[in-house]
Amino acid sequence: MGVCGCVQTRGWLYPTILLCLFGFFTFFRPSEPFLTPYLTGPYHNLTTEQVTKYVLPVWSYSYLAILFPVFVLTDYLRYKPVILLQGLSYIITWILLLFGKGVPAIQGVEFVYGMVSATEIAYYAYIYSVVDAEHYQKVTGFCRSVPLVGFTAASVLAQMLVSLAEVPYFYLNVITLVCVSLAFVVSLFLPMPSKSMFFHKKTQTDAGQEPKPEIQMNDASNKHFFSVLWLLCKDLKQCYSSKRLFYWSIWWALATAGYNQVVNYVQVLWEHVEPAQNGTVYNGGVEAVSTLLGALSAFVVGFIKVNWEVSGEMALAFFSAVDAGAVFLMDYSTNIWLCYAGYLVFKSAYTFLITIATFQIAINLSMERYALMFGVNNFVALAVQTVITLIVVDPQGLELDIVTQFLVYGFYFAVITGIFFVRSMYILISLHCKRSENNKGNVLLEQTKL
Template sequence: MSCFQTSASGSWIYPTVILCLFGFFSMMRPSEPFLMPYLSGPDKNLTTEQITNEIFPVWTYSYLALLFPVFVLTDYVRYKPVVLFQGISYIITWLLLLFGQGVKVMQVLEFCYGMVTATEVAYYAYIYSVVSPEHYQKVSGYCRSVTLVAYTLASVLAQLLVSLASLSYFYLNVISLVSVSTAFLFSLFLPMPKKSLFFHAKPSTEAPPKPSEKDAALGGPHKDHNPVCQEQVPVSETPYVVQSRDPKPGNVALRVFVQWLRDLKECYASKHLFYWSLWWALSTAGYNQILNYVQVLWDNKAPSQSSAVYNGAVEAVATFGGAVAALAVGYVKVNWDLLGELALAIFSVVSAGSLFLMHYTTSIWACYAGYLIFKTVYMLLITIAVFQIAVNLSVERYALVFGINTFIALVIQTIITVIVVDRRGLELPVSTQFLVYGSYFAVIAGIFLIRSMYILYSTNCGKKVQSPATSQNPYGPHPEEPKNVMNLRQ
C-alpha cells in the first residue's frame, strides 16, 4: 500500500498515474479535428460567417479574461479543486456541443472551453506539489507525453471512423463526451496537496533544485484547438517564504504579489530571457489564432459537405511530427546564446511562408502541407524557447514567467481577433486572414533577424578587441568576479 501514499517519504507513482489517466482521457477527443464540419453541417446548420466572426472569437476573449484570476485561484486552493472544475467544464462543453442549438448557445460553449484552457495550469502545476524534486523530470515527461499520445490517437481514430465506417460527426462528439467524463472520474481520486508554489509554500532555508535540461525542454504547451501552463531555477538564492506564524490571509496575499513583482522585474532584466519571452508571446498568439481558424480555411478550400475530409489524419501527422521535432532538440548541439535569435528568425520565415502558401493555394493538399510545416516548426521552437527560459529559473519563477508570457500572448491574440476577425473590426474572409497571419510572422522574422545580426556583429567585434589585448598580456586575462546567473547572457 506504500505506493498509494503521498507523504514526503512516500511514492510518486500513484498521483502520477492518476494525473496521466486524467490527461489521457481529457485529450482523447476524436471530435475535435472535425469541429468545423460538425458545426456547419446538418447537426448545427451554422454559417461560416457565424462560426468565424461570432462564435470562435468568444474563446479568445474568455481565455484572456479568465487566465489571471484562475492562475491566482489555482495556487490558492491548491490545484485539485481547479482540476476537478476543469473536468466539469469539459463535460459542460461537450453537452452543449451535442445538444445545444444556435449562435448564443455556441458562444456559451466557447466560454466554457475558455474555462477549460484557462484551468489547464492546474494540470501541470499539481504534480510539483505532491512529488519530491528528484522525480520532476520523469513526471513532467509522463504528463506531457501522454497528452500528445492521446491527441494523436484520437485524431487517427476519428479519421478511421469517418473514412472507413462513415460515422456521423455527432457520434464522434458522443465518444469525446464519454472520454472527458472518464477523465473527470479519475480526477476525483487525486490526492489533495498540502502545499502549493506561492500561497501555501512551506518555509525553507534552501533554494529549490535546478531541473535537468531534459526536464526543462519538456515545458511547452500541448493543447491543440487552442494551446497552452507550467513550471521550473533560481535567479536569486532566496526561495519563496510566504508563511509566517499564523499569518493573516491579507498579509500572505500582499507578500505574494509583492514577491511576484520583484521576481518579474529581475527576470525580465535579462535580455536573453526577455527576447526569448518576446518570441514566445508573439508566436503563441499567432499559433493560437491559426489553430482556432485553420478548420474554417480547410472548409473554404474544400467544403466538407461536398468532398472527403482528412482533418483527423492531418492533425495526427502534425502532432506526431511536432513531437519528433521537439524530441530532436535534445540531441542537437547548438550555441543557442549566439545563434538562438538567428534560428528564431529563419524558422519564423518558414512559418510565414507556410501561411502564405495556405492563403494563395487552391489545393487542399497544399493547404494541409502548409499546416504540417507550420505546426512542426512551432513545436520545435517552443521547446527550445521553454528550455532557454526555464534553465535559469526556479519552479516558482518559471510559473510566473510562463503565466505572464501566456497572458501577453492572449492580449496580442485578442487585438488581432478584434481587428481582423470580429464583426466590430474588419471581419475579413478567412483566406485573407491567413494572408494577415503570414505577414504577422514575417514581421516577427524581421525583428529577430535584426536582433541576431546585432548579436553576431557584437560578438565578432568583441573577439577582435579581446584578441590584441590578450596578446599584449603575457599572463593572460585576469579572472573575473562571479556574475549573477541572470546576467550571464545579457
C-alpha cells in the first residue's frame, strides 16, 4: 500500500481536486478589490489617513512575526492542521470586516489576515506530501492556476455587481465570507499526510533505487527537533553559497518587499486620484485584467530560450526599471486610467520576473531546499517591507502622505535597477575578458604548433 497508506490508494486526483477547490474558494474574494472604499465608506467611516497609517501596516508586522514559526510548524505538523488554521483565519477575518467597528477592530482584521498570509505556505507545500514525484509538475500547475482563476472570476463579479447592479460593498464581503467558509469545509476532507519534507521524511525506497540518508522524526520527534533545525541551517548555507542563486534571491527579497508595499497601498492611491463616491471606480476590472496579464507573463516564461546565466541580471535590471517607471506613472498621474495602466504594467513585469527567479532557483535545488529557500527569501522580503513601512508609513516614522509614499517606492525600484545593472555589467565585462584570454591562448597555441 505504500508509506502514505489510505492517501496513496486514492491516487493523486482526490487530494488535488480538494486542494484546488480550497484554493478556488479562498481566492474567490469579490470584496478584495474594493477594500479601501469599503473601509472609508459609510459602513465603517474610517478616514484614508487611518487606513494608511494605522490599519494597513498591521498586516506587515503580523505577517513578519508569524511567518518563521508557521514555516517550521507547517512541516512539523504535516500541513493539514495549518491549512485548517488558514481556513479559520479567513472566516475570522471576514466576520471582523462585516461586524467589527472602529480602528481597533479593523487592525484585528489585518492581524488575522497576517496569519492567513503566513499559513499560505501550507497550501503550496501540502500536495507534494500526498502525491508521487511523477505527478509534481501536473499538480503544481493545477494548484497554482486555480487560485488565479478564482481571484479573476471574483474580481469580474465584483465589478459587475458594483457597476451594473450598484450592490453595496457590504454584500461583497458577505459573498466572500460564504466562499471562505465553503473552503474551510472542503479542507476538513483533505487526507492527512504521513510524511513531510523535513521532519517526517519517507523512509522506504522506491523500487530500483538505493537507500538515501534521511532525517527521521517519528516517536523521538521532540528529541531531534533542534537537530533538524541545525541541519536546515547547514542546508541553507549551502544553498546561498552559489553566487548565482544568491543574487536571484536578493532580487526576490527586495522586489517582493516593494511589490507587497505597492499592492498593499495602491487602493489608497486610487482613492486619492478618483474617490469611490464618484462612481467611476473599476478596481475589480483592473485586478481581473492584472491577474490575467500576470498569468500570461508567467506562461510566456516557459517558452523563452535565453541563457539566464549571462542575461539574467540584465533582465532583472531592465524589468525592475519598468517597475520603477510604472510606479512613477501611478504616482504622477491625475487620471485614474493612467494610474490603472501603470498598475497593470507593474504587476505584469513583477510576475514575469518572479516566475523566472522561481524557475532559476528551483532547477538548481531539491524540493526540500527549494521550500527552505522560498521561506527564507519571503522572510527577508517581509523584514525589508517592515522596515519600509516603519520609515515611510508609520506615525513613528516619516508618516508620508500616499503620493510621497509612491514616489519613495518608485525610487526604491530605481535603486534595485541600479544594483542589478552594475551586476550585469560586471558579468558581461568578466565574460569578455575571459573570451579575450581564451582567444590569446588559442593564438599562442597555434603559433607554438607552427
